[in-house]
Amino acid sequence: MTATDYSAQGAMTLFQLNALVSEAIAASLDTSYWVQAEISEAREVRGHFYMELIQKEPFSSTPVARASAKCWNNKWQRLRNNFVKATGQVPHQGMKVLLRVSPDFHPAYGFAWIVTDFDPTYTLGDMAAKRMAIIRQLKEEGVFDLQKSLTIPMFAMRIAVISSANAAGYGDFCNHLADNPYGFSFTTRLFPAIMQGEQVQDSIIAALNSIYDCLDDFDVVVIIRGGGATADLSGFDTLALAENVANFPLPVITGIGHERDESVIDMVANTKVKTPTAAAALLIDNLANVSTAIDNLSTRLVAMIAQRLQAEELRIRRLAERIPTLFATMKANSTARLDATMMRITNLAIARMTAESHRIQMLQQRAEALDPTLLLKRGYTMTMHGGHILKDVAKLKDGDTIETITATGRVTSKVKFLADFVACDNNN
Known part of the structure; x- marks a missing residue:
C-alpha cells in the first residue's frame, strides 16, 4: 500500500493521533495516584516546577522506569512551602518523594504526570534513614565523637571562617565579634564556600583542606550559613563532609542557621549553635569567661599575698620576741657544753699525766736495774x-x-x- 493509498483512506495527522491518545488516557486513567519515585532532575521555571522521575533497581543505580512530572504554579507555591516547612529542603535531585499525580497528555507537548500533592513524611523517613546510615558508619569508623574530645582554647581569638562571602550571616558574625562589649580583638579569615545546593560538600571540604595547610594560624574553625533560605540543606548530610569535619584537628563550631533537626555535621562538630551570631557570641563568652577567671584569680592571688604577708609579719614579730629568750637559752647551753668540754679535757689530761707518770716510773726502775754500779x-x-x-x-x-x-x-x-x-x- 502506497502513501497515496493512506491519504485516500483518510490518514490521521499527528495532532489528531495525540488528541486520540489524550482522550483514551482521560477515559481510562480518570483518577490520581500516589507514586514513590526518585527525582533525577528538578528545576523551577516561571513559578512552575518540572521534574524527571526515575525508579532504580534494588541495590543498583540503573533506572528501570522514567517519567516527566510537572507542578503548576497555582499549586506549587503552596506545596513548596509546606514541603520546606516539614523537611527543611526543596525537592531536589537525588531525593526520594511520594507524589500524588494525575495523567496528562497534551497533543503539542506529549505525556506528563501532573503533580497535585507531596507527602513530606515519606521524604523525611528516607532522609532519616540516610542520616542514620551515615551516623552508624561514622560510629563504626570511630570518628563520630572525635571532635567532642577537643577543647576550645581559652584564648580562641584566631578564627577560620567557612561561609559564603556575600552571606548576611557572615557579616553578622564578623560585626558581632568586632562590637563585643569587652573590647576583645578577634582576627578572622574567610575561606569562601558554597553553602547551598549540590556543591556544598565539595566546597566545604576544599575550604577545610585550605585551613589545614595553615593550621597553626588558627584556634578554631567556624562553619556558618545564614541570611538565606533554609531550604536545600542536604549538602550538610553527607558522609564525606561529616568524615572531614569529624577528623579535623581543630575544634569546629557550626552555625548553619536552621531550626529543623540538626544536620550530620552538627552532630559531629565540637559545638553546634543555631545561627552565625550565636557562634560569635559563643566565642565572646568563651573569652569573657577566661577574662573573668583571670580577674578572679588575680583577686584571690592579691588576697593570698596580703594574708601571707600578715602571717609572716606576725611570725617575725613572735620570733623577735623570742630572740632574747632563745639567746639566753643558747648561751646557757653553750656555757654548759663548754664547761662539760673543759671538764672532759681536764679529766683526760689528768688521766694521761697519771699514765705517763706511771710509765716513767717503770722506765726508771728498768734503768736503775741496768745501772753498772750495782x-x-x-x-x-x-x-x-x-x-x-x-x-x-x-x-x-x-x-x-x-x-x-x-x-x-x-x-x-x-x-x-x-x-x-x-x-x-x-x-x-
Missing part, C-alpha cells in the same frame, strides 16, 4: 780500752793500756801476752 758493788769489774768497754781480748796487743774499774776504784795495767797462755788459748 754490778760493780756485787764484785764485778769493767775493763775499758780506748774509752770503751773491752768485750773482745783479741783486739788487744802487747803494750796496750787497759783500765779496770771496780766498786772502790780504778786500776791501770799494761798488756803482756804470755806464750803459754796464748798457746793454751789457741789450743782452745
Whole structure:
C-alpha cells in the first residue's frame, strides 16, 4: 500500500493521533495516584516546577522506569512551602518523594504526570534513614565523637571562617565579634564556600583542606550559613563532609542557621549553635569567661599575698620576741657544753699525766736495774780500752793500756801476752 493509498483512506495527522491518545488516557486513567519515585532532575521555571522521575533497581543505580512530572504554579507555591516547612529542603535531585499525580497528555507537548500533592513524611523517613546510615558508619569508623574530645582554647581569638562571602550571616558574625562589649580583638579569615545546593560538600571540604595547610594560624574553625533560605540543606548530610569535619584537628563550631533537626555535621562538630551570631557570641563568652577567671584569680592571688604577708609579719614579730629568750637559752647551753668540754679535757689530761707518770716510773726502775754500779758493788769489774768497754781480748796487743774499774776504784795495767797462755788459748 502506497502513501497515496493512506491519504485516500483518510490518514490521521499527528495532532489528531495525540488528541486520540489524550482522550483514551482521560477515559481510562480518570483518577490520581500516589507514586514513590526518585527525582533525577528538578528545576523551577516561571513559578512552575518540572521534574524527571526515575525508579532504580534494588541495590543498583540503573533506572528501570522514567517519567516527566510537572507542578503548576497555582499549586506549587503552596506545596513548596509546606514541603520546606516539614523537611527543611526543596525537592531536589537525588531525593526520594511520594507524589500524588494525575495523567496528562497534551497533543503539542506529549505525556506528563501532573503533580497535585507531596507527602513530606515519606521524604523525611528516607532522609532519616540516610542520616542514620551515615551516623552508624561514622560510629563504626570511630570518628563520630572525635571532635567532642577537643577543647576550645581559652584564648580562641584566631578564627577560620567557612561561609559564603556575600552571606548576611557572615557579616553578622564578623560585626558581632568586632562590637563585643569587652573590647576583645578577634582576627578572622574567610575561606569562601558554597553553602547551598549540590556543591556544598565539595566546597566545604576544599575550604577545610585550605585551613589545614595553615593550621597553626588558627584556634578554631567556624562553619556558618545564614541570611538565606533554609531550604536545600542536604549538602550538610553527607558522609564525606561529616568524615572531614569529624577528623579535623581543630575544634569546629557550626552555625548553619536552621531550626529543623540538626544536620550530620552538627552532630559531629565540637559545638553546634543555631545561627552565625550565636557562634560569635559563643566565642565572646568563651573569652569573657577566661577574662573573668583571670580577674578572679588575680583577686584571690592579691588576697593570698596580703594574708601571707600578715602571717609572716606576725611570725617575725613572735620570733623577735623570742630572740632574747632563745639567746639566753643558747648561751646557757653553750656555757654548759663548754664547761662539760673543759671538764672532759681536764679529766683526760689528768688521766694521761697519771699514765705517763706511771710509765716513767717503770722506765726508771728498768734503768736503775741496768745501772753498772750495782754490778760493780756485787764484785764485778769493767775493763775499758780506748774509752770503751773491752768485750773482745783479741783486739788487744802487747803494750796496750787497759783500765779496770771496780766498786772502790780504778786500776791501770799494761798488756803482756804470755806464750803459754796464748798457746793454751789457741789450743782452745
